[in-house]
Amino acid sequence: MYEAYYGLSAKPFQLKPDPHFFYGSxxxxxxxxxxxxxxxxxxxxxxxxxxxxxxxxxxxxxxxxxxxxxxxxxxxxxxxxxxxxxxxxxxxxxxxxxxxxxxxxxxxxxxxxxxxxxxxxxxxxxxxxxxxxxxxxxxxxxxxxxxxxxxxxxxxxxxxxxxxxxxxxxxxxxxxxxxxxxxxxxxxxGPLDAAETRAYIEHRLQTVGWQGTPAISDAAFIAIHAHTGGIPRRINTLCDRLFLMGYLEELGAFDATEVASVIADIQQEFALPEDAAPPPEQEQHGVGNETAIPAPVQTLPVLENMNERLSKMERSVVSILDAVKKIVSTPRARKTPEEEA
Incomplete structure (x- = not known):
């Protein structure tokens, strides 16, 4: 995935707890x-x-x-x-x-x-x-x-x-x-503050050999902290998706615009579908009175191991894209006159 593209020795934002990546805030x-x-x-x-x-x-x-x-x-x-x-x-x-x-x-x-x-x-x-x-x-x-x-x-x-x-x-x-x-x-x-959030991200990247590519702007770090609230697991999830997008779009730098784009994608993926929106309140008429009974609140089902599922989906997408790139880049063999006839 993006590790090889950015020259990293391992995945820096894995969700599994690993003392090798421990950051002492x-x-x-x-x-x-x-x-x-x-x-x-x-x-x-x-x-x-x-x-x-x-x-x-x-x-x-x-x-x-x-x-x-x-x-x-x-x-x-x-x-x-x-x-x-x-x-x-x-x-x-x-x-x-x-x-x-x-x-x-x-x-x-x-x-x-x-x-x-x-x-x-x-x-x-x-x-x-x-x-x-x-x-x-x-x-x-x-x-x-x-x-x-x-x-x-x-x-x-x-x-x-x-x-x-x-x-x-x-x-x-x-x-x-x-x-x-x-x-x-x-x-x-408690959560990490803005400076610790930046240090946490850089620590995890440097642990796997990051040499400054992709570059991450000050505005990007601020946007990451604002969205994650300084919670390490949320930071890992967002940064993992950010680096995946960078690999897919062949980016060499991340700014607040890229962070906002990834956040929008994540929010859209887990948004409640329009056809599943709660219906308006329905009225039920009783004897001698009229009582409005609200429809039951509909909630998203609990998604177990959501991050693991996302990782599997991402790996599938990357494999397909790699295959497509190989097909597109492979020159077609020229037909002989006999074959064209």
């Missing part, structure tokens, strides 16, 4: 400092919140890349709306323990024995819970109960909770006081 550095501090304490809970795409998972991948496997036994789970028993099964499975058809008491016993075995080997168990906003209060309470496993001198499990901002509402709700008292550090990861 002011917020990300502070969040990482809290995580490092938590590791040094070896107990309690660390809570990191942030908007969707703010870089929480990338932050954790960067932390995992630095962990010493001979000292820390780490496991990560991504939660959905699960009950208290299911969260224990997920934790057991993440640490490689059998959990099928096991009762709650059996799961707790297996987990405690595993944590004690880690301690005997000189290791500490670390559990990372991603998408913590999906946890029910009862599931959060089960995680707190796991923190009760300890020896006379040390805790056997430490837990990092990563979630969207609404997770803080769960923590501030009733019955969470005991867990909150065990939170040794908490940090909210």
């Amino acid at each position: 002011k917020g990300h550095k502070r969040a990482m400092a809290y995580l490092d501090y938590g590791l040094s304490q070896g107990e309690g809970f660390i809570v990191i919140t942030g908007e969707i795409g703010a870089g929480k998972t990338t932050l954790m991948r960067n932390l995992f890349a630095k962990l010493e496997s001979d000292k820390i036994q780490a496991a990560q789970i991504v939660t959905t709306h699960v009950d208290s028993d299911d969260i224990l099964r997920m934790v057991a499975g993440a640490f490689g323990l059998a959990f099928e058809d096991a009762s709650k008491s059996v799961l707790l016993n297996r987990l405690e024995q595993f944590f004690r075995q880690c301690h005997a080997q000189g290791k500490r168990a670390l559990l990372v819970v991603d998408e913590a906003q999906n946890l029910t209060p009862r599931a959060v309470e089960e995680l707190r109960m796991l923190s009760n496993f300890q020896t006379s001198e040390a805790s056997l499990l430490q837990t990092f909770l990563l979630g969207q901002p609404e997770f803080r509402k769960t923590l501030l709700g009733g019955g969470m006081q005991q867990l909150v008292q065990r939170v040794i550090a908490s940090y909210h990861l």
Whole structure:
């Protein structure tokens, strides 16, 4: 795709979290400092919140890349709306323990024995819970109960909770006081400012060998920040499409005009079709009165893995265009007089 066209060694704006591309903004550095501090304490809970795409998972991948496997036994789970028993099964499975058809008491016993075995080997168990906003209060309470496993001198499990901002509402709700008292550090990861957005883009490009081509104007950087709000995942999505357009149209520079064009294309692709627009309010006549009943609000269906689907579509389009270019550029063989006759 555009990587080869612009002389890049890899795709700079991939959506998959990759510690190789980690950019230490002011917020990300502070969040990482809290995580490092938590590791040094070896107990309690660390809570990191942030908007969707703010870089929480990338932050954790960067932390995992630095962990010493001979000292820390780490496991990560991504939660959905699960009950208290299911969260224990997920934790057991993440640490490689059998959990099928096991009762709650059996799961707790297996987990405690595993944590004690880690301690005997000189290791500490670390559990990372991603998408913590999906946890029910009862599931959060089960995680707190796991923190009760300890020896006379040390805790056997430490837990990092990563979630969207609404997770803080769960923590501030009733019955969470005991867990909150065990939170040794908490940090909210905000968006990048305009200068950081530019530095973030340039960092990712330089990581894959960018030499200034395509050039990106000051106005383009401002337009990218204005549209994405400084959220890294949104920046990646927009810049990936921008570079794809640059490849298809053979551009050597991007200005605000190109950014606006890509934004318009994206908005048009996911706009509600005209024939699917909600109909005007319909009136329903009752006995002795007249009540206007609005039609149900129609919404776009949830598109799972939308970015992955877009990538597949883009690859297909690029393959077709490459094939067309080859056909157009290949000279036709001249017919012989016998063939023309």
